[in-house]
Amino acid sequence: MSAELALIGPILAAMLAAATPLLFAALGELVVEKSGVLNLGVEGMMLVGAVCGFAVAVQTGSSTLGFVAGAAAGAGMAALFGVLTLLLLANQVATGLALTLFGVGLSALIGQGFVGIPIADVPELYIPGLTDLPVIGKALFGQDALVYLALAAVPAVHWFLYATRKGLILRAVGENHAAAHALGYKVIRIRFLAVLFGGAMSGMAGAFLSLDYTPMWAEGISSGRGWIALALVVFATWKPGRVLLGAWLFGGVTIAQLHVQGLGIDIPSQLLSMLPYLATVVVLVVISRDVARIRLNAPASLGKVFHPDA
């Protein structure tokens, strides 16, 4: 096997891992936006999920409990957002920003005793035969369970949204909340559940970062991934399958940034670190140019306040 070919496996594996947090967070946000709610607090929910997941895993010694705690913490943050925007009718953009600012502070506060503490790596999957396959074996069949869970979430979310009655109702609420309300659907309850799901997914994304990807706790560990996930939803024009494509693309850019120097190309590392953010801007621009397509796919009630008596 040639040296170049031997690199494909590890690069593919690293790309899949880098895509996983984006996949979790973006799929969650996609469901939220499909219900007509815009939650800009993904970054904040991710950070709180990351620190709570890490803290619980350190205390209990169980990474599984850590992931559960991360999801619960993300959902808790989302509940705060839900109460403010759905029950108290606060502006969704402003509340989402508040959620991120609050999450940055809260995660640093909770995490201050956990900086620099090592944690046991989450064991990787091993399937005799398949994992031993040359080149792609370790990448495709030797990842952590969470990587597969994120991948499985793509068809699951698609199936829920487009093949179940509940998914149809959720989309109806996102398209026209007044009509859905008139038909007797509980708009606020449905949206609240969607927001909670989005929060749990963001929390998982955070817990994956602190327990598995890095694995450690550092302030601001998500470094903008929550915002990139938001951009991914626009890139995907609210379609789960395209979220996967986008997440791989960004996973690829993240990994490329790490490998460019290894290839002997002399660019300062600080400038390379800009790549994922610049790529996000470029992708947003390319996709947003098509105004008709965005209009066609974006939920019509996205970001609008709903009050049954008004």
Add this chain to the structure above:
Amino acid sequence: MTLLRLEPRGEASRAMVYATPLLAVALTLASGFLLFWAMGFDPVKALHAFFIAPLLSLRGLGELAVKATPLVLCAIGLAIGFRANVWNIGAEGQLTLGAITGGGLALAFYGEGGWWLLPLMIVAGMAGGALWAAIPAFLRVRFNASEILTSLMLNYVALHLLNYLMHGPYRDPDGFAFPESRLFEADAVLPLLVAGTRVHLGSLFALLAVAAGWFLMARTFIGFQIKVIGLTPTAAGYAGFNQKKIIWLTLLLSGALAGLAGLGEVAGPIGQMNPTISPGYGYTAIIVAFLGRLHPVGILLAGFLMALSFIGGEAAQIALGLPKAITGVFQGMLLFFLLATDVLIRYRVRFGAKGIVGRAAA
């Protein structure tokens, strides 16, 4: 929702517009009391150290003005944009760029400055911030890309750019590889306004920005257009108001003000370039803008309150060993409570089952 109902008011309550920020501050203090208590600190002592002690000395009051300056400068610009539904979240990056361009001049003319250097740095700082804000403006107007996401991404890009400069071109040649620039010379430093404090000329610029922002919004046709576009974009369209022009104007204006804030930091209290120019002024300014009701005078007051949270956080860290991160928690809580209580402006809280449905809110 059956026991507690929200009933739309006939018209927005003027009294509540002024009452809810005070209510939000009161609720934040109450939550802070509980938070300190839960963390095992004496809540009265902690709140005193946080919010009262910094106000009791001239030096403390001076620091308050120093910290409020960048917050007010950024928030005035952001608020004008928010009024027009232009969501510039990139003040942090624009501030950083202002420091990079303005501060870069101070380093470029090191040893050969003159009276002209400081005005030039101010212009360069404002231009740098405006240039950084022009990117999301262009992408929004030309390609319809969300300015929320593009301006935010550029915050990270700006931070990495600063980091690169501090490890390369901007680094002090005699600084033993430390990522800090030379100390600015006297020609490149903003003059102090009050002896015995660090209050500098930038604070005067912030006051000017408050006055100019008020004049723009309350007394000019542009300000009127901004407000109409924000409230009813369709009506603005019928009236023939140029939405694209307003997007450009509000973004360039807030970028220039944020750039001025960044230049004010490096040419003021910091006096050199380093990788940590701002403890998140650009983000906190979002809270300042909302807390000030998007009104310049309100922003001035809110700027002082948020500045107090920064200083109080540092003071409490020194006096009681409280973690510094608590500042961010307080700031986030304050914005939450404000957004939550704002419901009272347009709705009445009613107890009991549903009665007669109120008139639709305006």
